[in-house]
Amino acid sequence: MYENTRIETECLIIRSFSKNDLNHLYRxxxxxxIMSTVPFAEERALDECKELMGRILSRYGESTADEFxxxxxxxxxxxxNEQIGFVGLFPLTYDAAETEIFYGLFEDYYGMGYATEIxxxxxxxxxxxxNINKVVATVNQENEQSKRVLHxxxxxxxxxxxxxxxxxxxxxxxxxxxx
Numbered sequence: 723m724y725e726n727t728r729i730e731t732e733c734l735i736i737r738s739f740s741k742n743d744l745n746h747l748y749r750x751x752x753x754x755x756i757m758s759t760v761p762f763a764e765e766r767a768l769d770e771c772k773e774l775m776g777r778i779l780s781r782y783g784e785s786t787a788d789e790f791x792x793x794x795x796x797x798x799x800x801x802x803n804e805q806i807g808f809v810g811l812f813p814l815t816y817d818a819a820e821t822e823i824f825y826g827l828f829e830d831y832y833g834m835g836y837a838t839e840i841x842x843x844x845x846x847x848x849x850x851x852x853n854i855n856k857v858v859a860t861v862n863q864e865n866e867q868s869k870r871v872l873h874x875x876x877x878x879x880x881x882x883x884x885x886x887x888x889x890x891x892x893x894x895x896x897x898x899x900x901x
Contacts, residue, residue, distance in 0.1 A: 724793045725782035731843045734836065735798050736809060739778050743796055746805040747771050747778075749828075756826035759865060761890075762794070762810065790821070790852070797827070797840055806831045809840050811848060811857075816886040820858045821848065832867070841875040845899060855901045860894045872897045 729736040739747065748771045750756055751763050765774045778794050785791040792812030798805045807827035814820040825840050848854040859877055861868045877897040884892055 723783065723785045723787070725779070727782075727793065727795060729795075729843050729847055730800065731839050733800055734806075734839055734843075735800050735803070736795050736840060736843060737798075738782055739775065739794060739796050741775065741779070743805070744768075744771060744775055746796060747775055749805075750808055750826065753826075753828060755829050756807070759862065759868065760810075760824050760826045762824070787853075790854075795844075797825075797836070806836065807840075809844050811844055814858060814860075816888040816891060821854050821856065822858050822860065823848075824859065837868075837871045838874045841871060845875060849901045856898055858896060858898045860891055860896055862894055869895070869897075875899065 725738050727736075727738045748768055751771060751774070752766055763774055765771050781791050782793055785793065790813065792810065794808055794810045796805055797807045797809055807825065809823070809825040811821060811823055814822040823841065823844055825837060827836055845857050848857050859872055860883065861872060863882075877899045880896045880898055883894045883896050886892060
């Protein structure tokens with residue numbers, strides 16, 4: 723259902739990954755800065771990334787309007803087609819009734835407004851094209867940059883996450899925005 727997703731913003735193209743993006747995925751999962759804040763995968767070797775890419779591509783077709791399984795999209799500069807990061811929208815690990823946004827950019831692209839541009843476009847897509855009524859985001863308490871981005875997106879702090887079945891979220895801040 724999401725294998726041909728393409729969202730254009732003022733500066734960016736946000737699109738489904740393809741088999742040709744293996745090196746981009748490899749760069750993402752091996753970027754310490756990105757994976758320290760968004761550890762969505764443990765695969766680091768190129769062969770492991772091939773398997774991860776296979777799962778990403780399969781998930782596009784597994785999601786239906788009735789059962790959203792999530793997606794990971796590539797983010798590139800519109801002007802040059804240079805891949806600068808990714809964005810994901812998935813059911814929250816410990817509460818599948820919630821839909822979580824997460825994103826990562828290579829450090830060279832920090833402070834340029836791209837994270838806000840990505841977030842606004844994916845939230846708009848979720849609300850308008852996917853009929854999702856609420857999007858959540860989790861963030862480490864010390865991650866001031868991401869908290870500023872979430873505020874720019876209109877997301878509101880809800881609570882500190884504690885006592886979940888998935889303790890990787892414990893101590894993180896929960897933000898949300900409603901349609």
